[in-house]
Each structure stands twice: as structure tokens, then as C-alpha cells.
Amino acid sequence: MASNETAAWGDPKPPSNFLDFWHLHREVILVVMIFGVSMAYMLYISLPTRRVIKKQPKRAAVTTKLVPTKPAISGDEKREVPPEALPPGVVARGPRRIKGELRKPEATRRTPSPESSRRTQVLVFYSSLTTTTEKIANDLAQNLSESLKGGDAEHTDTFIPPSVLDLAQIDYDEYFISLPKATDTTTPVDYFYLFLIPSYNIDSINDNLLEHLQETHHDFRIDTAPLSGLLGYSVFGLGDREGWPTEEEGFCFQAKEVDRWMAKLTGRKRAYPLGMGDKKLDLTNRLGEWAEGVTDILKLAATTGNLGEGVPGSGDADESDFEYASGEDGDEVVVEESTAPKKKNKKTSNIDDVEDLGRIMKSNEADSNGSKAQAPIAVDFTTYSKSKVKKAPQSVKEMVPKSSPTYTALTKQGYSIVGSHSGVKICRWTKSALRGRGSCYKYSFYGIASHQCMETTPSLSCSNKCVFCWRHGTNPVGTTWRWVVDPRR
Numbered sequence: 025m026a027s028n029e030t031a032a033w034g035d036p037k038p039p040s041n042f043l044d045f046w047h048l049h050r051e052v053i054l055v056v057m058i059f060g061v062s063m064a065y066m067l068y069i070s071l072p073t074r075r076v077i078k079k080q081p082k083r084a085a086v087t088t089k090l091v092p093t094k095p096a097i098s099g100d101e102k103r104e105v106p107p108e109a110l111p112p113g114v115v116a117r118g119p120r121r122i123k124g125e126l127r128k129p130e131a132t133r134r135t136p137s138p139e140s141s142r143r144t145q146v147l148v149f150y151s152s153l154t155t156t157t158e159k160i161a162n163d164l165a166q167n168l169s170e171s172l173k174g175g176d177a178e179h180t181d182t183f184i185p186p187s188v189l190d191l192a193q194i195d196y197d198e199y200f201i202s203l204p205k206a207t208d209t210t211t212p213v214d215y216f217y218l219f220l221i222p223s224y225n226i227d228s229i230n231d232n233l234l235e236h237l238q239e240t241h242h243d244f245r246i247d248t249a250p251l252s253g254l255l256g257y258s259v260f261g262l263g264d265r266e267g268w269p270t271e272e273e274g275f276c277f278q279a280k281e282v283d284r285w286m287a288k289l290t291g292r293k294r295a296y297p298l299g300m301g302d303k304k305l306d307l308t309n310r311l312g313e314w315a316e317g318v319t320d321i322l323k324l325a326a327t328t329g330n331l332g333e334g335v336p337g338s339g340d341a342d343e344s345d346f347e348y349a350s351g352e353d354g355d356e357v358v359v360e361e362s363t364a365p366k367k368k369n370k371k372t373s374n375i376d377d378v379e380d381l382g383r384i385m386k387s388n389e390a391d392s393n394g395s396k397a398q399a400p401i402a403v404d405f406t407t408y409s410k411s412k413v414k415k416a417p418q419s420v421k422e423m424v425p426k427s428s429p430t431y432t433a434l435t436k437q438g439y440s441i442v443g444s445h446s447g448v449k450i451c452r453w454t455k456s457a458l459r460g461r462g463s464c465y466k467y468s469f470y471g472i473a474s475h476q477c478m479e480t481t482p483s484l485s486c487s488n489k490c491v492f493c494w495r496h497g498t499n500p501v502g503t504t505w506r507w508v509v510d511p512r513r
């Protein structure tokens with residue numbers, strides 16, 4: 025035992041075989057090996073060139089992950105050479121550049137080229153009390169449909185057949201607060217609005233439309249030009265010079281109003297000037313000219329995506345500026361240019377909009393130069409003060425005047441009109457009960473003696489247009505009272 029221990033730690037003689045040697049010196053050998061490996065590792069990680077070479081392939085792998093779709097990478101990138109394979113002397117600089125673009129949904133893209141897949145739809149809006157305009161609207165849509173095809177293969181697919189829309193039937197929010205939603209979402213559609221507006225000096229659906237357009241423009245929650253995405257619009261007015269000889273006396277006054285409000289809501293997208301026709305004189309000719317002009321503009325707009333140079337009066341940049349300055353296109357203009365007093369046109373309010381600084385400066389310049397020319401009037405967009413621009417004289421109207429088609433329609437249904445706004449009608453169930461043909465559900469279910477009922481309302485106007493309404497949609501629609509009020513007694 026003693027000789028063994030001596031051999032392990034103190035025997036100067038070398039061990040007889042490798043196993044003995046290992047048993048004798050393994051601690052020393054292990055320590056030396058660990059030290060050596062540590063040194064080698066330290067040396068390895070301190071060498072910069074090696075690290076770069078090792079990391080390069082890693083970065084390439086990450087890049088490939090980020091761009092999974094092959095078409096998004098251009099042909100140059102596909103041929104990119106890995107850094108290891110570069111010829112000597114050529115240095116690979118920085119990370120690989122990815123060319124391409126964010127892929128948007130097809131519907132949101134806009135390519136104004138003729139090959140564009142966009143389509144155009146004309147919407148023909150009309151109002152009609154005595155059916156002339158309704159017929160004209162349908163004919164116009166039919167003719168437009170033909171002439172926009174025109175045997176021209178290029179335009180055949182561009183235009184969706186025009187739609188005819190009765191202003192008394194549609195929901196204004198769908199068309200005049202934002203653009204209509206296309207049914208086919210795969211192909212983007214540009215809308216072009218046409219209006220056929222007869223004028224009525226009695227309460228009619230035109231008043232509702234005008235009120236809606238005006239409210240939309242002034243609603244602080246909505247953009248002032250929410251229809252600026254329209255391709256364009258144009259208005260044609262129908263009137264009667266026999267009763268309303270001049271525009272000042274009310275000839276086509278509501279078509280002019282619609283045109284003016286649409287200019288505001290579309291951000292001046294008037295594609296063709298306002299047309300006007302006298303039902304008894306020149307309607308066919310004037311309408312024909314207007315329709316021809318509109319067709320030309322439509323073809324141009326559908327292929328280029330814009331209204332081009334425009335035609336005189338259509339509201340291109342110069343003309344709009346003129347309209348703007350002369351007050352034709354702004355209800356905010358407080359004094360007519362021609363009637364403006366020469367020296368009192370400085371400012372009508374203490375608050376001016378920044379957008380008007382240019383005009384205000386011009387006006388001041390003209391003043392200081394002592395120029396006699398009438399400068400444009402300063403405009404205050406921050407107020408909704410009532411316009412003092414001369415309008416066709418408008419008195420408070422009766423809700424259902426005896427001479428109106430509404431009166432005729434309601435009396436034909438069996439109503440008696442009391443005064444100018446109340447209506448009474450015997451319920452059909454009352455008649456039925458009197459004839460012994462059965463009563464209504466109120467009697468059948470609850471025993472109410474409903475055979476004595478009558479339908480009556482103090483106001484024939486209503487704020488809704490319910491499909492089941494007993495007024496059959498022939499009554500005026502309004503959210504406020506704007507008609508003649510009965511005397512107290």
C-alpha cells in the first residue's frame with residue numbers, strides 16, 4: 025500500500041503504460057486542456073473578419089423571410105450574387121435593397137390611362153309632379169346608353185348603363201353625403217350625376233333636396249365638399265316662361281340652386297354648364313344641345329379621369345374663381361358686386377378666414393390706390409349669416425295649395441283638405457264595416473268600435489316617407505314647419 029502511494033506522487037520512474045500515466049496526471053492534464061480551449065475560443069471571437077463572414081448568410085436568410093411574394097422583387101434582385109461568390113476585389117456593401125411597393129387592394133388604385141379597368145356610371149336624378157320630367161329622364165338615360173356605346177368598342181365596357189332615380193323615392197344620404205356604394209366591388213366605379221330639375225313655386229320634393237344639400241354643406245361633421253370624388257355633374261332645368269318669363273321672376277330658379285349647391289359639394293366639378301328649357305317653347309332643342317355636350321364630356325372624362333379644359337361655363341379653374349369672386353357660387357357673399365357701395369366694401373365682419381387673405385389684400389390694395397374699380401368683397405366663411413344676394417322673390421307658401429298637383433293627388437285618394445295643411449279621410453275599414461264586409465283588427469282583436477274611425481292629421485307634411493303610409497307618398501316631406509300658419513281664431 026505504501027509502495028503504491030510512493031509510485032503515484034513521488035516515484036521518479038515513468039509509468040509503465042498510458043493508463044497508469046493518465047491516473048497519475050489526469051488533474052493536470054484536464055486543467056491544461058480547459059485553459060487551452062478557453063484561450064483558443066477567446067482568440068477566435070476576437071478576430072473581426074471571421075465574425076462578418078459568419079453573420080452574412082444569417083442576414084440574407086432574414087431578408088428572404090420578409091419578402092415572401094416573388095413578384096414583388098424585381099428581376100435585378102433575383103439575380104443577386106451571394107457575397108461569397110463575388111469576384112476578388114468586389115466588395116458587397118450594406119444590406120440587400122428591396123425594391124417594390126406596398127400592395128394596395130385593387131379597388132383603391134387609380135390609373136388614369138385609357139386601358140384602366142375603372143368604369144363610369146351616370147346617375148340621372150329627376151323630380152316630377154306632372155310627369156313631363158320623368159319621361160324625359162327615362163328617354164335621356166336610354167339615349168345616353170346608346171350614344172355612350174356608340175358602336176365604339178373602347179367605350180362599350182367603360183360605361184355601366186345609366187340609372188334613373190326619382191328624387192322623391194331615394195334616400196339622399198346614400199347619394200349626397202358620400203358617393204354611392206358600388207354593388208360590384210371588384211371594379212372601381214366613377215359616378216357622374218345628371219339632374220333634371222323642373223321648378224315649382226309650391227312646396228315640392230325640390231325643396232327637400234335643396235335643404236339637404238345646404239345642410240350637408242354646412243354640417244360641421246361632414247367635409248364641405250363630400251362629393252369631390254364625383255367624376256362630374258351637370259344640371260338641366262325645366263320651366264315655363266309663360267308663368268315665369270325671366271330668371272329673376274323665377275324661371276328655372278330651383279335648377280339654378282341645385283347647380284350652385286352641387287358646385288360646392290363637389291368642389292366645383294361642374295362638367296357642363298346649366299341648361300334650361302321652356303316646356304312650351306324650346307325644351308326639345310335646349311335639352312338636345314345640353315345632352316350632346318354632356319355626352320362629349322362624359323366620353324372624355326371616362327377615358328382621362330378628369331374634366332379636361334372644360335367648356336365655357338362648366339366651372340374650370342378660371343371660371344370658378346370668377347364665380348367665386350362675383351358671388352355667383354357662394355351663399356356666404358354678403359353683397360352683390362354690382363350693388364356694392366364703392367367705399368363701404370372693406371369688411372363686413374371682424375373675423376376673416378385665412379383662405380380669404382389674398383382676396384382681402386387685393387381689396388385693400390384697390391382701396392389704397394384710390395382705384396374706382398369695384399374690388400371683390402371680403403368674405404366671411406366663419407358665419408352662416410343669411411345671404412343678401414338677390415333671389416327670386418319667395419313668400420311663405422301654403423303647404424298644399426288648391427292649384428297644386430299634391431292637392432289633386434290627395435283629393436283623388438279621398439282626402440278632404442282642411443285649410444292648406446290638414447287632411448281628413450274616412451278609413452276604408454269604416455266603409456267596409458258599414459257595408460257589412462268586416463272590420464279592422466282593432467275591432468276583431470280588441471273589440472274597439474273602429475268602424476267609426478277616420479284618418480285625420482293637422483299636418484299633411486311628415487318627416488318620413490314610410491312605405492306603408494296612408495298618404496301614399498304624395499304629401500310634402502319636411503322636418504320643420506315652413507308653410508303658412510292659420511290665423512289664431
Ligand SMILES: Cc1cc2nc3c(=O)[nH]c(=O)nc-3n(C[C@H](O)[C@H](O)[C@H](O)COP(=O)(O)O)c2cc1C
Pocket residue numbers: 151152153154155156157158222223224225226262263264265267268274275276277303427428429
Ligand atoms: C305647381 C307648379 C308650379 C310651377 N312653378 C314654376 C316656377 O316657379 N318656375 C318655372 O320656371 N316653372 C314653373 N312651373 C312649370 C314647370 O316647371 C314645368 O311645367 C315643368 O315642365 C313641369 O315638369 P313636370 O311635368 O315633370 O312636373 C310650375 C309648374 C307647376 C305645375
